[in-house]
Amino acid sequence: MTELRVFTIADQIDEAKACRTVRFRGSLHADPGQFVMVWLPREDEFPMSVSYVGEGFGLTYKIVGEGTRSLSTMNPGEKVGIRGPYGRGFEVQGRRMLAIAGGVGMAVIAPLVDLAMEERADVDLVLGAKTESELIMKERCEMAGANVHISTDDGSSGTKGLATDIARRLLQTAEYDCVCACGPEKMIVSAFRLSEEHGLPFQASLERYIKCGIGICDSCAIDGRHVCSEGPVFSGDVLASLEDLGRRRLSPSGRIVSLD
Numbered sequence: 079m080t081e082l083r084v085f086t087i088a089d090q091i092d093e094a095k096a097c098r099t100v101r102f103r104g105s106l107h108a109d110p111g112q113f114v115m116v117w118l119p120r121e122d123e124f125p126m127s128v129s130y131v132g133e134g135f136g137l138t139y140k141i142v143g144e145g146t147r148s149l150s151t152m153n154p155g156e157k158v159g160i161r162g163p164y165g166r167g168f169e170v171q172g173r174r175m176l177a178i179a180g181g182v183g184m185a186v187i188a189p190l191v192d193l194a195m196e197e198r199a200d201v202d203l204v205l206g207a208k209t210e211s212e213l214i215m216k217e218r219c220e221m222a223g224a225n226v227h228i229s230t231d232d233g234s235s236g237t238k239g240l241a242t243d244i245a246r247r248l249l250q251t252a253e254y255d256c257v258c259a260c261g262p263e264k265m266i267v268s269a270f271r272l273s274e275e276h277g278l279p280f281q282a283s284l285e286r287y288i289k290c291g292i293g294i295c296d297s298c299a300i301d302g303r304h305v306c307s308e309g310p311v312f313s314g315d316v317l318a319s320l321e322d323l324g325r326r327r328l329s330p331s332g333r334i335v336s337l338d
């Protein structure tokens with residue numbers, strides 16, 4: 079079990095509306111897709127993927143509730159407890175990757191693009207958001223060398239429609255060795271179906287309610303698999319066996335709830 083370490087905030091940067099990146103002093107190494115448990119003493123502990131790895135590592139978060147709101151009000155010099163990194167991350171398979179990111183899922187895909195570039199792979203990245211003001215890390219991935227394709231639900235930037243609409247068109251015209259996705263679970267299900275139609279290896283990062291982070295408490299279970307320790311990144315072979323994918327999840331109190 080990775081012990082709790084205390085890191086000092088170096089900076090907080092606005093990425094988009096209600097979305098920030100916190101950077102820390104010090105170093106943390108993680109594979110793209112691995113996550114840490116962020117501990118705010120007397121307030122909350124919650125999982126966050128590592129969006130910047132190594133020296134000056136960072137986490138990119140959407141402000142949705144109490145924990146993320148508290149984190150957003152913290153200033154440089156203040157301290158945060160971090161456990162991890164935990165879980166299984168993405169692997170770069172082959173030389174040509176199609177990456178699909180929805181909303182804040184881009185925080186997980188951006189370090190994957192960096193790794194793919196280090197491994198000299200070509201990346202087509204589809205970045206989807208509800209509206210232009212929610213697009214994040216576009217320039218970062220363009221500067222890294224990815225071909226970035228934008229979609230927005232309202233057409234305020236890029237192609238109007240879903241990220242998977244663009245992915246479908248790219249898959250018809252280009253050759254890929256693998257497809258990787260992170261975003262809303264319905265998007266992941268559509269992306270998985272597309273990869274199956276084209277016979278391509280698939281990986282996606284799933285979100286479930288995580289408490290312990292180390293595969294003990296069962297709160298993140300999906301069809302008996304622990305998202306925290308066996309995931310959060312799962313291969314297509316495993317995803318194909320999950321009946322609850324895109325349908326059901328456990329609530330924080332352990333009740334089965336619909337994803338609709």
Ligand SMILES: Cc1cc2nc3c(=O)[nH]c(=O)nc-3n(C[C@H](O)[C@H](O)[C@H](O)COP(=O)(O)OP(=O)(O)OC[C@H]3O[C@@H](n4cnc5c(N)ncnc54)[C@H](O)[C@@H]3O)c2cc1C
Nearest residue numbers: 124125126127138139140143144145146285286287288310
């Ligand atoms: C592996 C993993 C990686 C994640 N990475 C990111 C990331 O990079 N950026 C980001 O913005 N968000 C990420 N999340 C989601 C993030 O954990 C929640 O948004 C955060 O916990 C919300 O906390 P809160 O106190 O602000 O909100 P709350 O009001 O407590 O909850 C708001 C919603 O956040 C989710 N949530 C709350 N607590 C947890 C928890 N312990 N585990 C899982 N989901 C929870 C629930 O869906 C809940 O409905 C990740 C989740 C997982 C499982």
